[in-house]
Amino acid sequence: MVRKSTSKETARKPNMREAILAAAEELFATNGFNAVSVRDIAHAAGANPGSVTYHFKTKDGLLLEIYRRHCGPMNLRRSELLAAARRVRDLQDRLEAVVRAYVVPAFTSGSDLAGGGARFTRLRAVMSAEGNEVARKIIAQTFDDTSHAFIDAVHESLPHIPRADIVWRSHFLLGALYYSLVTPDRVSRLSRGEADGSDAASAIEQLVQATVAAFQAPALDQAAPARRRPAVSSKT
């Protein structure tokens, strides 16, 4: 194949479609859907506004395509890791492996899409916060299966914990995961430089450790504010 470049290095355009998708991902993930205009995206991608319409018809269509590209690979990776985690014999180790199978694909690249894992997860976090309709539909029908599989796997390792409690705690996990990707600078700031919020490896380890402990907490067998039962040492 003969490449004729060396003229413009402003992001070679062998595939303008990809450039638009990448630019849109980044802009949506950092500024939200409505704050970003089609012209912003086109400019960031070095493309013409009309080109966005040509490839994706509408702005919603562009968002839809971003989801379509990532959901498959990420869910595939998750179920592979989850299947491997289920085969871990030690119960304690298995729980950690299960949590890791859920967390790692969200932070790292799922396939050949360059560094797209964390970016796409951040995008999902922002769309979720904005109550984006396009995203809501895709999420419910694409990720609920994965979430149920994850919850079931956790429940297998912790059969004495009610399923509802596990749902709550896995919900907290997703919230923590999202927030870590949305405002990593807050970690750096509050730790006064002792921790780097944008270091994916640290975030994963911290999140896995904290989440495993949270899952292992005693169950809330009563919704009543009648304090805890003496599961762990209590005072008087």
Next chain:
Amino acid sequence: MVRKSTSKETARKPNMREAILAAAEELFATNGFNAVSVRDIAHAAGANPGSVTYHFKTKDGLLLEIYRRHCGPMNLRRSELLAAARRVRDLQDRLEAVVRAYVVPAFTSGSDLAGGGARFTRLRAVMSAEGNEVARKIIAQTFDDTSHAFIDAVHESLPHIPRADIVWRSHFLLGALYYSLVTPDRVSRLSRGEADGSDAASAIEQLVQATVAAFQAPALDQAAPARRRPAVSSKT
């Protein structure tokens, strides 16, 4: 100046300013900042678009005023509860009280503002996700003191845990808290009706329980070498 507030009917339109603030809060918290127009807000408040300009000058000014009204009372309530929590003698109980002091004001009304606690927290979550500039400035200069006080209080109860770890875990707490307010329906859906995601009391108890356990997890540097970690491929 003599204020004449004899009428008990405070519902109709004695204060259009308040109605606009409440409507803006609700709309921003559910749809994001950019998705809501000044006309939307005015319509929801039963006011004229020009009235918004009159009271708050700009759309940013409106958001600023929302923050101004809530930050004070919420932080006051938090420091009161935190001070009370610090006086709990039993270390285990104290940790739970400290976490509760952080969580409860975020879910419940902080002052006379009707049911505004959860709504304002949801608003903060959405603004954080959108990377809103107005919100970012206020947050950093208003909530960092409270966050540091909270982190210090947790550290007092868990002196053997490195401060950086506590920062991470309290960051996870805030993320979980935000997400619980942003998409409570997900909890109901994934639990197949066994749990009600929009029940504030349940959310608080579940979050407190899970978070206390997460804080009590062993520190990362002592946990890592001791145990064999399940193999999981991760890239940068």
Next chain:
DNA sequence: ATGCAATTTGTACTATCGTACAAAAGATCA
């Protein structure tokens, strides 16, 4: 009632939004 300041209304201006569409440019192959 009368006057005055505070508030609400109605409207208009400019900027920018998403999107459509025709023309230009590039690619592909008989």
Next chain:
DNA sequence: TGATCTTTTGTACGATAGTACAAATTGCAT
């Protein structure tokens, strides 16, 4: 090469955005 299809460009249109501003209205002290 010329024909045909794909992609990019440039421009335009209607809708809606934030905001300004004058006129109309209201609330209160006199």
